[in-house]
Amino acid sequence: MHLFKKRPAVGLAATAMAAALALVACSGGASTNTTTAAPSTITQAAIDTAMKTKTNLTFWTWVPTIKDEVALFQAKYPAIHVDLVNVGQGAAHYQKLRTVIKAGTGGPDVVQVEFQYLPSFTQGGDLLNMAPYGAAGISGDYASWIWSQVSSGSAVYGIPQDVGPMGNLYRKDLMSAAGIKLPTTWDEFGQAARTYRAANPGKYLTNMPGNDAGQFMGLLWQAGVRPFGYDGKKTVTIKMDTPEVAKVIDFWNPLVRDNIIGVVPDFTDPWYQGLASGLYASWQGAAWGPSFLQGTAAKTSGLWSVAPLPQWDTQKPASGNWGGSTDAVLKSTKNPIAASQLALWINTQHEPALMFATKAFLFPASNTILKDPAFVDQKSAFYGGQQVNKDFAAISATVTPDFAWLPFMDYAYSSFNETLGKAFADRTDLATGLKAWQAALTTYATQQGFTVK
Amino acid sequence: MSQTAVARHRPRAAEMQTRRRGGLKRRQAIASYCLVAPFFLVFLTMLVLPLFYSGYLSLFREQLVGGTVFAGVGNYVRALQDHVFLGGVLRMARFLVIQVPIMLSLALVFALALDSGRLRMQRIIRLSIFVPYAVPGVIAALMWGYLYGPNFGPFAQGARAIGLPTPPFLGNEWMLGSIMNIVTWSFVGYNMIILYAALRSIPTELYEAARVDGAGEFRVAWSIKIPAIRPALLLTTIFSVIGTFQLFNEPNLLRILAPNVIGVGYTPNLYAYNLAFINQDINYAAAIAFLLGIVIMIVSYAVQFGVLRRERRS
Numbered sequence: 001m002h003l004f005k006k007r008p009a010v011g012l013a014a015t016a017m018a019a020a021l022a023l024v025a026c027s028g029g030a031s032t033n034t035t036t037a038a039p040s041t042i043t044q045a046a047i048d049t050a051m052k053t054k055t056n057l058t059f060w061t062w063v064p065t066i067k068d069e070v071a072l073f074q075a076k077y078p079a080i081h082v083d084l085v086n087v088g089q090g091a092a093h094y095q096k097l098r099t100v101i102k103a104g105t106g107g108p109d110v111v112q113v114e115f116q117y118l119p120s121f122t123q124g125g126d127l128l129n130m131a132p133y134g135a136a137g138i139s140g141d142y143a144s145w146i147w148s149q150v151s152s153g154s155a156v157y158g159i160p161q162d163v164g165p166m167g168n169l170y171r172k173d174l175m176s177a178a179g180i181k182l183p184t185t186w187d188e189f190g191q192a193a194r195t196y197r198a199a200n201p202g203k204y205l206t207n208m209p210g211n212d213a214g215q216f217m218g219l220l221w222q223a224g225v226r227p228f229g230y231d232g233k234k235t236v237t238i239k240m241d242t243p244e245v246a247k248v249i250d251f252w253n254p255l256v257r258d259n260i261i262g263v264v265p266d267f268t269d270p271w272y273q274g275l276a277s278g279l280y281a282s283w284q285g286a287a288w289g290p291s292f293l294q295g296t297a298a299k300t301s302g303l304w305s306v307a308p309l310p311q312w313d314t315q316k317p318a319s320g321n322w323g324g325s326t327d328a329v330l331k332s333t334k335n336p337i338a339a340s341q342l343a344l345w346i347n348t349q350h351e352p353a354l355m356f357a358t359k360a361f362l363f364p365a366s367n368t369i370l371k372d373p374a375f376v377d378q379k380s381a382f383y384g385g386q387q388v389n390k391d392f393a394a395i396s397a398t399v400t401p402d403f404a405w406l407p408f409m410d411y412a413y414s415s416f417n418e419t420l421g422k423a424f425a426d427r428t429d430l431a432t433g434l435k436a437w438q439a440a441l442t443t444y445a446t447q448q449g450f451t452v453k
Numbered sequence: 454m455s456q457t458a459v460a461r462h463r464p465r466a467a468e469m470q471t472r473r474r475g476g477l478k479r480r481q482a483i484a485s486y487c488l489v490a491p492f493f494l495v496f497l498t499m500l501v502l503p504l505f506y507s508g509y510l511s512l513f514r515e516q517l518v519g520g521t522v523f524a525g526v527g528n529y530v531r532a533l534q535d536h537v538f539l540g541g542v543l544r545m546a547r548f549l550v551i552q553v554p555i556m557l558s559l560a561l562v563f564a565l566a567l568d569s570g571r572l573r574m575q576r577i578i579r580l581s582i583f584v585p586y587a588v589p590g591v592i593a594a595l596m597w598g599y600l601y602g603p604n605f606g607p608f609a610q611g612a613r614a615i616g617l618p619t620p621p622f623l624g625n626e627w628m629l630g631s632i633m634n635i636v637t638w639s640f641v642g643y644n645m646i647i648l649y650a651a652l653r654s655i656p657t658e659l660y661e662a663a664r665v666d667g668a669g670e671f672r673v674a675w676s677i678k679i680p681a682i683r684p685a686l687l688l689t690t691i692f693s694v695i696g697t698f699q700l701f702n703e704p705n706l707l708r709i710l711a712p713n714v715i716g717v718g719y720t721p722n723l724y725a726y727n728l729a730f731i732n733q734d735i736n737y738a739a740a741i742a743f744l745l746g747i748v749i750m751i752v753s754y755a756v757q758f759g760v761l762r763r764e765r766r767s
Contacts, residue, residue, distance in 0.1 A: 091730075091731075095730045098730075098733060123517060124517070210712070210713040211712035211713060234518050264604075265709075265710070265711070265712050265713070268709060268710055269599070269602070269605075269710075270602055270603065270604045270605060270710075273604060273605050274604065279604070407517065408517065408733075410731050410732075410733070411731055411732050411733075414717060414727070414731045414732075417712045417713055417716075418713075418716050418717060421712070421713050422713040422716075424713070425712075425713030425714070426625070426713065444732070447516070448516045448517040448518060449516035449517060449518035449519040450517070450518055
């Protein structure tokens with residue numbers, strides 16, 4: 001006390017140090033996961049009791065119209081109150097989620113997680129296994145390529161909500177004006193791109209951005225590439241020096257180098273303006289594409305059509321998937337039964353699941369909805385009245401199974417922008433960019449303690 | 454008897470007076486501590502504690518597989534060998550050497566012009582030069598991002614109309630210059646106001662003496678005004694140096710428009726942020742942040758001592 005009186009600065013510093021060390025000591029235990037024995041199956045009686053108990057759930061999601069589906073859930077289970085929070089879209093959402101997981105408090109009960117990010121959360125044991133809570137029985141309603149992404153053995157970590165089978169969205173008017181018929185193979189597509197560019201200097205048949213690894217992954221998926229693997233524990237596979245990858249790279253290399261296709265980053269204002277003004281005549285995008293074109297590019301509504309992606313082998317039509325989300329439950333939730341029932345109910349009950357598909361324009365993951373006439377026969381004004389759901393349902397059936405992700409896709413996508421994506425944007429050799437990307441991923445994986453196969 | 458009683462009373466009265474004075478002083482002291490306490494509370498919890506926690510974090514290494522281990526100075530050694538971090542620091546040094554002299558010279562010229570009294574509509578000119586500083590940094594970056602746009606930005610459209618190629622503002626070579634432009638535009642007014650205030654406080658007798666000696670306006674500016682505001686110039690220089698190395702806002706926002714030009718480590722501050730939130734490498738990010746702080750301290754001291762030495766010599 002005597003010292004602090006005479007030299008208050010010293011006293012202040014000492015107090016600060018003590019407080020900091022105390023804070024740090026308290027937080028040191030936050031990283032350990034409390035392991036409680038997982039129940040083998042929850043009885044229906046236990047579920048019924050829980051659904052009649054007054055509960056407050058927090059649900060983090062960015063799907064804009066989800067309050068309608070949640071309202072249906074709350075009408076069915078009036079004792080459960082759901083707090084819907086939108087903490088951002090994409091990267092911002094995951095940053096906040098990882099922060100609350102690390103802090104141990106403040107997290108939601110149910111959370112939207114896209115397919116490619118599920119392994120990064122299961123790796124840390126952050127998600128609740130919903131198999132005992134009723135999720136084990138729904139596997140029959142999903143294609144194997146979807147179910148393999150949300151499950152690991154008998155455990156289920158996410159309820160599939162929507163998927164993004166990739167197709168060729170194209171402007172029929174622009175292509176016929178240039179005298180090009182719809183390409184069905186990638187060779188035809190390459191030639192069509194050159195013809196289109198020659199006929200319309202200043203315009204492009206399509207745009208391949210340098211900032212969207214998701215789109216490029218989808219195209220690799222279609223070509224039969226399986227670049228990533230994760231065994232759920234400590235081993236990852238990073239394999240991109242295969243002939244299938246080289247086939248895809250060698251296709252895009254000359255188009256990028258010779259300025260035959262655009263390389264503007266997607267979902268930016270210049271890109272939207274490009275689509276609105278007819279700068280790009282096609283987009284190898286996913287089924288959820290139109291929802292992004294209702295804004296700036298709204299005046300092109302009615303001029304678009306959908307076809308399957310150009311094929312590598314017309315005998316074996318294939319497609320890839322770009323995006324799509326699931327609803328998962330955090331292990332730290334205090335209401336595992338209610339939370340898992342919320343995730344299950346809005347995605348598997350007929351009425352809310354159909355609402356997602358017909359009103360929110362999310363492409364359904366569930367086979368039941370895919371076959372529902374209300375969905376299949378829907379005519380789309382954006383596509384000039386084409387019954388695109390039928391076409392995308394057919395495409396969805398050709399998505400090849402067994403595509404896996406790394407448990408650190410945040411880093412993978414960001415390093416794509418620095419390496420292969422940069423090669424696209426600068427119009428330099430894509431093969432060099434690909435090698436750099438593989439090297440960066442391998443370095444990061446070893447740094448983080450994984451064994452790389 | 455009465456004398457001693459009186460004698461006993463007087464010191465007691467004097468004692469009571471000093472006690473009353475001491476009481477007032479103590480009450481004033483307590484009051485001032487109470488008034489400053491909220492600031493110190495926030496300062497401690499929002500600045501000092503996180504600083505210590507950050508320093509503590511930087512001594513560890515956490516892996517996705519394998520948990521947390523004590524790494525000592527391992528993170529700092531890794532940072533000093535990290536070519537992304539060093540590249541970012543060098544980039545900021547280049548930025549500093551080009552942008553700060555240009556911006557401060559402009560601010561000085563504007564301040565001198567305003568102080569000369571020769572301009573009409575002084576208030577309007579002063580306000581319009583200052584307005585960009587009032588524009589929030591995010592809005593400024595978004596606005597300039599549109600202006601720089603290669604397809605629909607006005608410069609691009611103007612160039613195409615004349616038949617010139619589109620200026621690649623967001624391209625690899627010009628990106629740093631484009632960011633320099635945004636920062637200069639934003640902060641010239643702020644620095645100008647500081648220098649102008651310093652100019653206003655120069656005693657006017659010096660000007661009269663100079664005019665008697667036959668000095669013109671430029672000579673007065675060069676020989677009297679600029680030397681007189683040297684402390685203010687030093688202040689703005691130090692602020693600019695610190696601000697340059699902390700550059701984050703503009704590259705972060707332009708990264709959305711040009712994600713392949715602005716990498717994760719374009720500036721050290723951006724690198725620390727991306728390390729924490731994309732790589733989930735919080736410990737390494739803390740080490741980078743501390744190293745950046747040390748770099749800023751070194752450069753600031755170097756600038757200060759350089760100026761002091763020149764002053765001592767002259």
